[in-house]
Amino acid sequence: MPESPEVQALTEELATRLAGRALAGVDVVEFRTLKTRARTPETLVGERVTGAARHGKHVDVAFGAAHLVVSLGRHGWARWGAAGDEADLPDDAPPTLVVLEFDDGSTLELTDAGDWVSLGCFVVDDPAEVPAVAKLGPDPAHPDFSRTQFDAAVAGRRKQVKAVLQDQESLAGIGNAYSDEILFMARISPVGHASALTADEADRLFAATVGTIGDAIEAQRGVPIAELKAAKVASMRVHGRAGEPCPVCGDTIRDFSFASTTAQYCPTDQTHGELLPLK
Missing domain, CATH: 1.10.8.50 (Helicase, Ruva Protein; domain 3)
Structure with a gap:
């Protein structure tokens, strides 16, 4: 299960890689990952990434006023593909459930290695609209944790x-x-x-x-x-x-x-x- 240290490192790398990039396309392979059915990741196409943050074990990618919040669940993770990269994945690589393509040709694949789908994607105006984020306790990694x-x-x-x-x-x-x-x-x-x-x-x-x-x-x-x-x-x-x-x-x-x-x-x-x- 991804925990705060790995999710923090993932979030920081995404913030660096995606800053200013526009979302060019979305391929949802597994519809069960969509937790806000009225607002899917496709609604963010054309918007530029303005930041990324971590909330507990959740990744939050900001597209202006909107947020794509990804709950990694028990077996979820991400796979980065630079423009022009040829995929050469091992046979046991976890399946890709959602693909985000950006305007430079790079891709961010959201994966899940479990027997059941634990990965979840939310498109919201405020990360606190995600129930699990709203209920989070204080974070021991925060500099103000007391x-x-x-x-x-x-x-x-x-x-x-x-x-x-x-x-x-x-x-x-x-x-x-x-x-x-x-x-x-x-x-x-x-x-x-x-x-x-x-x-x-x-x-x-x-x-x-x-x-x-x-x-x-x-x-x-x-x-x-x-x-x-x-x-x-x-x-x-x-x-x-x-x-x-x-x-x-x-x-x-x-x-x-x-x-x-x-x-x-x-x-x-x-x-x-x-x-x-x-x-």
Whole structure:
């Protein structure tokens, strides 16, 4: 799942590549991606890109007063094609669901690798018209993100810490992978309740949240779009590393079941040796 560091890097590259470019054509391959049926991306043809921004895990491309907001969902991503490029994609490349063509001949393909369509496109006058954007909590990557905002989102919650970190209405932009990394850095069990955090644990969790997301954004900045997912995987210390030694203590990184997916943790550093259930 794309999370704020990769989406931020994607957005910044799009802002640079597309600035001043006019949308010349749109090909919607999968109609289920269209979430504002009365205003489709085709209505933006002829308009020039005036900027790009990120809202949580959403990409917002501005065309003057209108916005194309792309929800990447669980498996959505983008593929850039420069004018004159010959497509030479691997057999397992995710299918293209929407193609945006610009006046210089370049294309932006929106893809989805899932078994069900999670990618969504909205054409709106204000990004807050997108329900998920309107409900977003504060973003730990924002320079004004404060400890007060963090405490309001986390402190006293009778909910597992990992679930709070991933709740977009509590904190924007964090998903399964970076919540694993944050909790590992903070040395906190992912299944403990936020309401049970000690003052020291809350301090560590705040520092780990801001530091992990901020460091990841800096590391991903400037990485080509096609390489961002691989760069994310390579940067993980525990997420996706089950069976490998912990980079801190040498214990074996373990899987555990969380919601409808699998996550990872270090028993020694996070759960005092307790093994979490894997269904």
